[in-house]
Amino acid sequence: MNFINDDIFMAEEKFEPKITCFVCNWCTYTGADLAGTSRLKQQTNARLIRVPCTGRIDPVFIIKAFESGADGVLVSGCHPADCHYNTGNYHARRRWIFFRELLKQVGIPESRLHFSWVSASEGKKWVDVVNGVIDTVRKEGPFEDYHKVNTEFAFPEPEEAVCS
Amino acid sequence: MQELIQAAQAALTSKEAAFIIGYALTPDGKKTRPFIARTPDEAAKLVFNHTCAHNLAVYLTRIAKPKEGKMGIVAKGCDTRAIVALIQENKITRDQVYIIGVNCSGVTADVTLPFGADNLPSKCIMCQVQVPPVSDVLVGTAAPYDKPKDAVTERMQLLEAMNEHERFAFWASEFEKCIKCYACRQTCPMCYCEQCIVDKTVPRWIESSASLRGNFSWNMIRAFHLAGRCIGCGECERACPMDIPLMLLNRKMGMVAMQQFNYRHGVNPEEPTLVGSYNMQDNNEFFK
Numbered sequence: 347m348n349f350i351n352d353d354i355f356m357a358e359e360k361f362e363p364k365i366t367c368f369v370c371n372w373c374t375y376t377g378a379d380l381a382g383t384s385r386l387k388q389q390t391n392a393r394l395i396r397v398p399c400t401g402r403i404d405p406v407f408i409i410k411a412f413e414s415g416a417d418g419v420l421v422s423g424c425h426p427a428d429c430h431y432n433t434g435n436y437h438a439r440r441r442w443i444f445f446r447e448l449l450k451q452v453g454i455p456e457s458r459l460h461f462s463w464v465s466a467s468e469g470k471k472w473v474d475v476v477n478g479v480i481d482t483v484r485k486e487g488p489f490e491d492y493h494k495v496n497t498e499f500a501f502p503e504p505e506e507a508v509c510s
Numbered sequence: 511m512q513e514l515i516q517a518a519q520a521a522l523t524s525k526e527a528a529f530i531i532g533y534a535l536t537p538d539g540k541k542t543r544p545f546i547a548r549t550p551d552e553a554a555k556l557v558f559n560h561t562c563a564h565n566l567a568v569y570l571t572r573i574a575k576p577k578e579g580k581m582g583i584v585a586k587g588c589d590t591r592a593i594v595a596l597i598q599e600n601k602i603t604r605d606q607v608y609i610i611g612v613n614c615s616g617v618t619a620d621v622t623l624p625f626g627a628d629n630l631p632s633k634c635i636m637c638q639v640q641v642p643p644v645s646d647v648l649v650g651t652a653a654p655y656d657k658p659k660d661a662v663t664e665r666m667q668l669l670e671a672m673n674e675h676e677r678f679a680f681w682a683s684e685f686e687k688c689i690k691c692y693a694c695r696q697t698c699p700m701c702y703c704e705q706c707i708v709d710k711t712v713p714r715w716i717e718s719s720a721s722l723r724g725n726f727s728w729n730m731i732r733a734f735h736l737a738g739r740c741i742g743c744g745e746c747e748r749a750c751p752m753d754i755p756l757m758l759l760n761r762k763m764g765m766v767a768m769q770q771f772n773y774r775h776g777v778n779p780e781e782p783t784l785v786g787s788y789n790m791q792d793n794n795e796f797f798k
Contacts, residue, residue, distance in 0.1 A: 404715075405731070405734050406715045406731055409727045409731065410715060410727070426790065427790070433788060436788035436789075436790065436792070437785075437788050439788070439793075439797075440787075440792055441737075441785060442796075443766065443793055444734065444738060444763055444785070445734060445737075446796060447762060447763070448733055448734055448737065448759065448762065448763065449730075451669070451677070451762045452677065452681050452726075452759070453672075453676070453677030453678030453680070454674070455674040456796075460798065461796055462797055463797050463798075475798050491674075491675060491679075491682075492678075495726055496723055
């Protein structure tokens with residue numbers, strides 16, 4: 347008996363991007379939930395990380411996502427004036443204005459980092475945004491620049507101790 | 511520099527200042543180093559010349575606050591901007607510091623070489639505050655000096671002209687040199703966190719080994735934490751033993767603050783900080 351589906355191994359290797367999404371609990375996560383309960387179809391490359399508010403997203407999270415092998419990052423939260431905590435997304439927006447420019451200066455292109463406002467009732471918009479981001483990143487290809495930083499130049503593992 | 515010594519001695523004798531953070535000659539007499547004078551006698555050692563490149567405002571958040579009297583500090587025009595920035599960020603108050611402003615005629619980029627147009631740091635080339643805008647007592651005279659083209663601005667333009675892969679490769683080659691000594695952090699007057707994010711081990715956000723991966727995240731986060739706060743003294747770059755052009759990142763953040771918010775940090779002590787505040791009319795174009 348052969349339990350392994352040979353197709354998986356035989357299939358031509360095709361690039362599928364990994365997208366890390368940081369979504370706020372009150373709007374975008376609920377919106378994505380709505381997309382699911384409404385049976386809307388979306389591509390499955392996105393991994394969602396739920397945070398209380400977009401204001402909770404430290405830019406170090408985004409760098410960590412790239413370090414961990416993400417090809418693209420999507421950050422999404424409540425529309426301006428809709429924040430559950432009143433001002434969290436305004437603070438976050440101001441931070442990202444700087445962070446985007448910093449990443450551009452370092453050589454991480456805009457096509458790798460996306461931002462959106464998706465409310466709890468915008469299940470359809472969420473599907474469009476996610477599909478759009480996935481398509482953009484797929485076109486860009488794997489984020490080889492950063493993957494190289496992760497692997498080729500990573501600090502070498504210490505060699506096994508030799509007892510004399 | 512008699513005027514400076516007299517001002518310092520007067521402040522120490524009248525107990526207005528508990529100590530004066532200033533510059534003194536190194537034992538070889540060629541350079542200067544930071545020096546803290548606690549008595550009028552010690553204050554006689556204070557000097558000010560072209561090698562006084564250090565931004566002494568860094569000590570204001572590191573030194574134990576005196577029980578009586580103020581923290582005296584010898585400050586050039588550019589250093590007063592750091593002091594105002596610290597006041598803006600509520601680290602110190604104006605009445606905690608006694609500022610001996612010195613009129614500055616430029617400092618050297620490389621202290622081992624003589625002062626001249628080809629030996630000027632970027633901050634002196636861009637300088638508009640030879641006379642300190644804030645001070646309790648003002649000493650010295652400011653002589654004009656020749657200002658060549660700014661090298662940082664030129665490198666910024668070169669970087670601007672690259673595509674993203676070239677830019678990434680450029681930074682990879684620069685960050686590869688980083689040995690994680692954190693001199694950039696220690697010398698920065700605006701880096702005063704009691705526990706720096708890079709020292710946090712649970713969870714460890716930034717790899718502490720000097721691998722390229724950790725160097726990338728460290729240098730990016732360092733620049734980001736100074737976004738809209740950097741006062742452009744260039745001490746990080748001067749302290750860097752591996753000559754990483756950190757100001758290219760800091761300058762970019764300063765440009766964003768200027769272009770998008772028309773804001774300069776450390777100019778008006780009453781103004782709220784940029785990243786600590788928000789505006790509903792901020793740029794919303796990059797959101798889908």
